[in-house]
Amino acid sequence: MSETEASPETASAPVTAAAPETQASPGTAASPPESTRTGPGRLLVAVYGLFALSACARAGTQIATEFSRAPAAYVLSALAGVVYIVATVTLVNGSRTARRIAFVSCSVELVGVLAVGTWSVLDPASFPDATVWSTYGVGYGFVPLVLPVFGLLWLRRWARRRPVAADAPDLGRQ
């Protein structure tokens, strides 16, 4: 993601040929990402969408079938699922308001994975069943820990790129 960091000013001029990531290899786009859902954002949205699905499915079945067994863990699973849905939707939308909401949800997610991770390590008895965020997301390859960091970095890049830009919800829509 770092090699695209070098061209923040090309946002308003997507056809700029000088952008460093536009190496002249066949089949490669000649423009930098146009919205929060294109470029690296395409991958972020995919991973967020996958986690939204799996966290919600997991929480849904746990709450529906065995809620009394570990209510705290299941409620936290559901919260994680909601946060992932919000992040997915707002990153796809990409308007200024959506980016703000995405920033909040990625922050909640980072705090959540750190807090729940620490809690589950210190007091494993509260977590007879794993949540997405247990032990910092170890059951999911620590992706839950890394994901909000990349989300926040991606959003920060957009905040820098257009400090006073108006909402542009239609930019890059296909």
Next chain:
Amino acid sequence: MNGAVPTTIIVVGLGLAAYALLTTARNRRVGLGLLVVLGVLEILLLVLVGLIVARLAGGGRPTGMVMLVGYLIAMPLVPVVAGFWGAMERSRWGPAVYAVAGLAAAILMVRLHEIWAVIHV
């Protein structure tokens, strides 16, 4: 149920992920090769759904029935959604989406085995 189909899905999924990440590293967008591998993965997942449904119809019942039904619905959707989402991208990040789909398919097989042990890997 023998483990040939889930095992093949893991191999194809990991192969797709490697191929896709290589494509991303080479700064190429989604091409025909990736689409073909993704299509093969989709067919394999549909075959597995058919095998599991047949097993259910034959009277088999897992402990986590609700979860299993969720998997049967979600599993074949992964390559389809990833296919469209990645193909819309005109940069190296399209193949990266395909890599996620390949890894997800492989991980789903392991989870399926945990839900219902008769599904061997």
